[in-house]
Amino acid sequence: MRGVTAQVYEDGRRLAIGESATSVHWIGGEAFFALSDGHVFVAAREGDTRRIAAHDGVILSATLHPDGKRLVTGGDDGAIKALSPGGELSTIGEVRKWVDHLVSSAASGVIVAGAGKDAIVFKGDKESHRFTHPSTLGGIALDAKGRRLAASHYGGVTMRLALASDDRGNALKWAGSHLAITQSPEGEYVITGMQENALHGWRLPEKTDLRMDGYPTKTRSFSWDKRGRWLATSGANAAIVWPFVGKLGPQGKPPLQPGERGEALVTAVAFHPNEELLAIGYSDGAAILVRFTDSMGLELDEAGEGAVSALAWSPDGKHIALADEAGRGAVISV
Numbered sequence: 001m002r003g004v005t006a007q008v009y010e011d012g013r014r015l016a017i018g019e020s021a022t023s024v025h026w027i028g029g030e031a032f033f034a035l036s037d038g039h040v041f042v043a044a045r046e047g048d049t050r051r052i053a054a055h056d057g058v059i060l061s062a063t064l065h066p067d068g069k070r071l072v073t074g075g076d077d078g079a080i081k082a083l084s085p086g087g088e089l090s091t092i093g094e095v096r097k098w099v100d101h102l103v104s105s106a107a108s109g110v111i112v113a114g115a116g117k118d119a120i121v122f123k124g125d126k127e128s129h130r131f132t133h134p135s136t137l138g139g140i141a142l143d144a145k146g147r148r149l150a151a152s153h154y155g156g157v158t159m160r161l162a163l164a165s166d167d168r169g170n171a172l173k174w175a176g177s178h179l180a181i182t183q184s185p186e187g188e189y190v191i192t193g194m195q196e197n198a199l200h201g202w203r204l205p206e207k208t209d210l211r212m213d214g215y216p217t218k219t220r221s222f223s224w225d226k227r228g229r230w231l232a233t234s235g236a237n238a239a240i241v242w243p244f245v246g247k248l249g250p251q252g253k254p255p256l257q258p259g260e261r262g263e264a265l266v267t268a269v270a271f272h273p274n275e276e277l278l279a280i281g282y283s284d285g286a287a288i289l290v291r292f293t294d295s296m297g298l299e300l301d302e303a304g305e306g307a308v309s310a311l312a313w314s315p316d317g318k319h320i321a322l323a324d325e326a327g328r329g330a331v332i333s334v
Contacts, residue, residue: 012300012332015049017041021323023062024310025071027085031321031331032071033310034062040071040083043331045319052087055079061102066109066146074099080113082125092125101139105146110162112149114140119151121162129165133158138179143187152178152192157202159190172202174209182222182231189244191231193219199233203249210251212242216265221311223271223278230256232269232278239266239280239290258290259297268311268322275317277334281308285324289334304328 020036033041038055055075062073070082072092080093080102093113101114111122114137121128135154142149142162149162157172177195184190191201191210197218201210214236221234231250232241238260242250259266259280268281276292285304290297306326313320323329 011334012330015041015043015323015329015331016327017323017329018327020306020325020327021310021329022059024312024321024323024329025062025064026312026314026319026321027064027069027071029314030085031312031314031319032062032083033321033323033329034059034071034073038075038077040073041329042085043321043329045331045333050087052083052089054081054083054089060098060100061114063102063104063111064106066104066106066111068106072102072104072111074102074113074115078115080111080122090125092122093120093127095120101137103140103142105142105162107144108142108146108163110142110146112140112142112162114151117153119149119160121149121165123163128163131158131160131167131169138177138192139181141181141183141190143183144185145187148183148187150181150183150190152181154178157181157190157192159204172207174200176200179218180220180222182224184231184244185224185226185228188228189231189249191222193222193233193235197235201249203247210249212250212255215240221266221268223269225271225276226274230271230276232271232280234266234269237261237263237265239269239278241278256292258292258295259288261286261288264303267307268309270311270313270320273313273315273317279311279313279320279322281311281322281324283307285326285328287311287322289320298334300332301330 057076097115138152159170160167178192180193197215198213219235238257241256264282264284287300306324310323
């Protein structure tokens with residue numbers, strides 16, 4: 001389906017994406033939406049849109065290539081592919097398992113794919129080595145330097161140096177099933193979303209345990225502010241934003257709770273790349289922007305028919321792209 005645009009507000013336009021988006025990423029002035037039908041929908045801030053076939057099935061994961069010029073996608077067809085803005089598609093790997101997770105780093109030049117129990121490290125678009133874990137991976141995350149890899153699974157997290165093929169791993173243990181995972185920008189904290197609607201974390205290198213609970217549903221979306229002082233999370237009827245300052249981080253401190261909208265749950269969060277601005281997407285399809293300095297809110301999009309599933313700022317912070325599970329999207333200038 002070809003994207004037809006219409007004005008959302010004076011400073012944005014709506015996109016008829018036509019399929020549920022699993023994530024969105026920016027390359028230059030274009031937003032790349034990874035879709036559940038195996039296509040990538042590309043939309044510039046102005047002008048035409050296009051759809052590019054990438055996988056035979058759902059795109060389960062996506063990340064920017066370390067070169068910053070391509071989108072890397074992983075599908076339920078077991079393929080890992082790289083797509084250029086011009087539509088050129090190349091295969092980086094075939095793993096014969098669902099590629100549930102992808103992360104990358106421009107700093108270290110690595111791409112890491114999570115498939116089954118394996119974290120597969122690629123360097124120069126070629127597989128370098130694999131790390132096998134005790135159970136299926138719930139998520140993977142790299143630190144800001146792209147050197148330290150965190151992999152969540154049943155019973156905790158395993159930390160490794162991504163480029164060291166012989167690294168046997170450093171275990172962070174906590175009973176239960178650990179799903180989505182994030183590392184703070186400096187790698188001082190590792191936080192996971194757990195099966196029982198709570199977060200667990202560790203402060204490194206002491207491995208001090210952190211517990212953050214009270215969520216009505218699972219946390220699947222994380223976003224750190226630029227300085228690593230705040231962690232915004234989904235899973236409640238407001239964005240739950242934890243403070244990470246001092247030796248104890250969020251322990252004993254109440255979180256901020258911006259953006260409460262009745263019964264609608266927060267499904268996606270994204271901090272502005274430079275400012276204390278937080279974009280929040282909801283289960284009813286609405287999206288808002290909250291400014292921390294005065295708690296001022298701005299409506300980005302009204303409620304629709306599906307939960308917001310993709311939310312990302314452009315690198316310069318002047319535009320935001322969003323999409324929902326009903327096939328509706330938008331690119332908005334802020």
